[in-house]
Structure formats: structure tokens, C-alpha cells
Amino acid sequence: MDIISLPIxxxxxxxxxxxxxxxxxxxxAKELSLGAKKKIQTKSKKVxxxxxxxxxxxxxxxxxxxxxxxxxxxxxxxxxxxxxxxxRRVPADIRELEKDLKVYLHSKEEEGRELSELxxxxxxxxxxx
Numbered sequence: 528m529d530i531i532s533l534p535i536x537x538x539x540x541x542x543x544x545x546x547x548x549x550x551x552x553x554x555x556a557k558e559l560s561l562g563a564k565k566k567i568q569t570k571s572k573k574v575x576x577x578x579x580x581x582x583x584x585x586x587x588x589x590x591x592x593x594x595x596x597x598x599x600x601x602x603x604x605x606x607x608x609x610x611x612x613x614x615r616r617v618p619a620d621i622r623e624l625e626k627d628l629k630v631y632l633h634s635k636e637e638e639g640r641e642l643s644e645l646x647x648x649x650x651x652x653x654x655x656x
Contacts, residue, residue, distance in 0.1 A: 535548070535579070538583075538585070541585045542583075547589075548583075551582045552575065552578040552582045555581055556574045556577075556578035559578060560574045565581070566586040567580060567584055
């Protein structure tokens with residue numbers, strides 16, 4: 528399918544209305560824009576066109592009626608903020624590595640200070656003599 532021309536012919540057995548087609552394609556276009564992989568081979572580059580083509584070919588699954596209402600209620604109960612916070616948490620192993628790294632860097636920094644003091648004192652002695 529090179530160009531999507533209006534009116535689009537919809538297989539009424541797969542998708543019952545243009546409204547449903549638009550909703551399905553809009554949700555799929557959002558997924559594609561967030562990095563989802565295409566389910567069909569197409570020359571199209573725009574996510575909206577790809578989404579419409581996928582919907583027309585019947586490659587997208589969707590639910591309607593009572594099942595959709597139940598899924599929506601479950602989605603409302605799901606706490607996305609909590610999920611994001613869990614993903615942002617740093618595992619304990621990494622915290623231990625950070626502590627070890629800080630100790631190591633601090634000890635190296637002290638060694639560097641000692642060396643710079645040692646060399647600066649020797650330089651002053653040479654100048655005085």
C-alpha cells in the first residue's frame with residue numbers, strides 16, 4: 528500500500544467502524560513512536576500510516592465491550608508512579624560499588640597530595656640552597 532486514500536475500505540468483520548479504526552491506529556501509532564517494532568513490511572515511514580496499515584491488515588489485537596471495561600478499570604488501579612520509582616532505584620550492589628569507589632578515589636587523592644607536598648618541599652629546599 529503506497530498511499531492511504533480516503534475513504535478507506537474497512538473489513539467489517541475485523542473492525543466494525545471507522546471510529547474504532549481511528550482509536551486502534553492512534554494507540555498503535557503512539558506505541559510505534561515510543562519505539563515498538565513494526566508488525567508488517569511497508570514502505571511507509573510515518574507512524575500513523577504504518578499504524579493504519581497494520582490495523583487494516585488485522586495485525587493488531589484489541590478488545591471491546593465488557594472485557595475492555597474491565598481492562599480499563601485494572602489500568603486505573605495500576606500505579607505507574609510506583610513502577611517508575613522502582614525502576615529508578617539503584618540496586619544495593621551498585622551502592623556498595625559506589626562506596627568502594629569513593630574510598631579508593633579518596634585514598635588516591637590523599638596520595639596525590641602527599642606527593643605534591645613532597646615535591647614542593649624539595650623544590651623549595653633546592654632554591655634556598
